[in-house]
Amino acid sequence: MEALVQAALNHDRRALARLLTVVENRREGVDTALAALFPHTGRAWIIGVTGAPGTGKSSLVNALAKTFRAAGRTVGIVAVDPTSPFSGGAIMGDRIRMRDLAGDRGVFIRSMATRGSLGGLSRATRDVIRVLDAAGFEIIFVETVGAGQSEVDIARAAQTTIVVEAPGLGDDVQAIKAGILEIADVLVVNKADRPGADNTARALKAMLEMGHPATRTDLISHHGRLMPAESAPGSSAASIWIPPVVSTVAPENTGIGDLVAALEAHHKYLIETQALDGLERQHIEIELYDRLQAALMARLLKGVPGEVFADVIHRIQTRELDPQSAVDAILSLPDQSC
Amino acid sequence: MSINQTIRVLIAKPGLDGHDRGAKVIARALRDAGMEVIYTGLRQTPEMVAEAALQEDVDVVGLSILSGAHMALVPRVRQLMDENGLQDVALLVGGIIPEEDVSALKAMGISGVFGPGTSTEDIIRHIRQLAARGGNPG
Numbered sequence: 001m002e003a004l005v006q007a008a009l010n011h012d013r014r015a016l017a018r019l020l021t022v023v024e025n026r027r028e029g030v031d032t033a034l035a036a037l038f039p040h041t042g043r044a045w046i047i048g049v050t051g052a053p054g055t056g057k058s059s060l061v062n063a064l065a066k067t068f069r070a071a072g073r074t075v076g077i078v079a080v081d082p083t084s085p086f087s088g089g090a091i092m093g094d095r096i097r098m099r100d101l102a103g104d105r106g107v108f109i110r111s112m113a114t115r116g117s118l119g120g121l122s123r124a125t126r127d128v129i130r131v132l133d134a135a136g137f138e139i140i141f142v143e144t145v146g147a148g149q150s151e152v153d154i155a156r157a158a159q160t161t162i163v164v165e166a167p168g169l170g171d172d173v174q175a176i177k178a179g180i181l182e183i184a185d186v187l188v189v190n191k192a193d194r195p196g197a198d199n200t201a202r203a204l205k206a207m208l209e210m211g212h213p214a215t216r217t218d219l220i221s222h223h224g225r226l227m228p229a230e231s232a233p234g235s236s237a238a239s240i241w242i243p244p245v246v247s248t249v250a251p252e253n254t255g256i257g258d259l260v261a262a263l264e265a266h267h268k269y270l271i272e273t274q275a276l277d278g279l280e281r282q283h284i285e286i287e288l289y290d291r292l293q294a295a296l297m298a299r300l301l302k303g304v305p306g307e308v309f310a311d312v313i314h315r316i317q318t319r320e321l322d323p324q325s326a327v328d329a330i331l332s333l334p335d336q337s338c
Numbered sequence: 339m340s341i342n343q344t345i346r347v348l349i350a351k352p353g354l355d356g357h358d359r360g361a362k363v364i365a366r367a368l369r370d371a372g373m374e375v376i377y378t379g380l381r382q383t384p385e386m387v388a389e390a391a392l393q394e395d396v397d398v399v400g401l402s403i404l405s406g407a408h409m410a411l412v413p414r415v416r417q418l419m420d421e422n423g424l425q426d427v428a429l430l431v432g433g434i435i436p437e438e439d440v441s442a443l444k445a446m447g448i449s450g451v452f453g454p455g456t457s458t459e460d461i462i463r464h465i466r467q468l469a470a471r472g473g474n475p476g
Contacts, residue, residue: 014423017395025343088344089369095390096379102386109393113374115344 001029005036008135013108016135020110023131024124034127040134042280044076045267047139048158050120050180053146055166056190058097059250060259061141065107066100067260068139074106076137078128080121082145083113090114094143108137120144120151126287129157147180155183156286159279160266162259164188165204167196181207184243186262192247192255204245241269304330345469346396350378350387352415355405360432364400367458368465384411388418391427397469400461403433413446428468432456 004022007015022030047064049057058079065075079094090113101107110132114122121144132140144154155161163184181187181204189201244262248255270276312330315321321329349365351358358380365375376394378387391399399419403411408431416429431443432452440451450464 014392017393021346021395083374084369087370088372090374091365091369092374092376093379095376099379099382099386102383102389109390111374111376111394113344 001033002036005033008131009037009040011136013105016108016131017110019131020128023127024112024122026124030127034130037131037134041130042133044129044133044137044140045160046129046133046142046158047263048142048144048154048161049164050144050147050151050154050161050183051164051188051190052166052169055146055164055169056097056250057143057146057164058094060162060164060188060190060248061094061143062098062100063248063250063253063256064260064263065098065139065141067256069101069104069106073138074136075101075108076129076132076135076140077101077107077109077143078125078132078140079109079111079143080125080145081111081113083115083122085116088115108132108135114145117153118151119153120147121153121157125153126157152180152183156283159270159276160185160263162186162188162263164190165200166191167194167200169200185241185266186259187243187245188259189245189247190250193249193252197247201245201247208242208245241266241275300330304333308333343469345373345398345465346376346394347373347465348376348378348387348391348394348396348399349402350382350390350399351380351402352382352384352387352411353403353405353407354381355403356380357404358402360404361400361402364402364432364458364461367462371462371466373462373465384414384418387415388422388424391419391424392422396427398428398430398465400430400432403431403435406434408433408435409439409442412443412448416446416448430461430464432461 001022004015004019008019019033021027022033049061051057061077061079065077068075077098079092079098081090081092081094083090092111092113094111095109098109101109110128112122112125112128115124117123121142125142129140129142142154142158144151161183163180163186165187167189187204187208189197189204191197192201244265246255246259246262248259250256270279308330312321312326316323316326347368349361349368351361361377365377368375376390376396378390382390387399387401399415401412401415412429412431419425419427419429428449429447430450430452431448435443435451435453443451449468450461452461
């Protein structure tokens with residue numbers, strides 16, 4: 001495992017690919033490998049790309065990656081597609097739209113299935129991003145599954161989040177609903193050559209004029225949840241980021257220059273206002289709670305025999321016990337191997 | 339081999355024919371068999387296929403070829419995969435392959451050649467056997 005980590009750090013692409021599998025499948029040695037990689041992380045600019053299915057996320061990533069490559073920057077891409085809830089299988093087709101990037105050794109594309117996760121990413125995505133970061137990719141795009149309204153996990157992993165919209169997907173009430181639009185640092189109306197694109201852009205701009213929900217960096221995390229800061233440190237009018245709305249036609253490269261400029265402006269804003277540090281602290285706190293939760297759950301389940309659960313489930317179903325009392329009872333069992 | 343062993347398969351269409359219904363049927367069948375399938379889309383060069391196989395760390399690569407160019411494309415993909423260090427990744431071919439070419443392909447180390455009328459069950463079984471042999475440790 002040590003050799004694999006070393007080879008991946010030395011830009012061995014085969015080793016990198018295998019390490020990503022180790023991480024995704026949580027094979028033996030994964031925690032040691034991640035611990036060894038960790039000191040090399042924290043250098044990449046992580047850009048999330050989310051939006052409804054068919055809005056053109058993959059095409060947009062293709063066009064953006066091409067532009068960043070032309071400027072000499074290396075690019076890692078993590079493309080997430082959904083796992084079937086029935087078979088556990090998946091079809092991942094994001095590479096179809098990324099053919100311009102083939103043959104470029106400065107690009108590494110990895111497809112991942114959600115494997116049961118519901119927030120738009122998979123459980124291992126955070127670690128996969130970290131491996132690519134340690135391997136030295138300067139910019140890492142994370143493309144979520146086709147997301148509807150509430151798959152906002154990407155905001156807990158990316159530094160800059162692009163929300164992609166396309167014309168004709170809903171009226172202007174969709175634009176003022178809570179959820180995915182609120183996490184945007186940059187809004188994109190892709191397929192802008194289609195009818196209705198101007199209306200979509202106008203609805204998004206109107207939504208922003210009504211006030212953006214505290215810029216994402218003015219949120220603080222509290223026990224793993226994001227909430228608005230009562231008085232965000234250093235939040236003056238000048239430090240507030242208003243997400244720009246950019247219109248693009250990805251396959252024709254229309255508007256991609258503007259989009260890159262908007263992304264660069266956001267990155268510069270994050271660095272100059274020190275918001276980047278705050279954001280990272282927030283992400284670390286959320287991750288720590290996630291991992292603690294998982295570890296505590298695993299420890300608890302190890303200490304409680306399966307029959308106890310079967311019995312408790314039966315007693316809940318027969319209305320002998322209510323679900324919350326059942327939880328209290330399980331937690332007060334003597335042997336929880338603490 | 340770990341318990342958490344999801345089989346990953348790359349389905350690719352090298353060459354110039356534009357008919358990918360077969361490739362999509364296979365991709366769907368493998369998905370329904372619980373595998374993770376990466377589909378590359380049409381008109382891939384052998385270089386693109388070998389590079390995708392490397393990046394995605396797949397257990398098996400399946401090529402769909404209907405153009406008749408299999409005797410040129412398949413050995414080239416195999417060679418590039420070997421050069422990428424993917425000697426342990428199995429290569430399968432499906433499509434219109436004349437009987438007389440099948441043994442030649444197998445002699446090149448192609449583990450399975452599947453013509454029209456093959457049941458998807460046969461392909462799934464074949465891939466599961468390859469994966470169980472532990473072609474792709476790590």
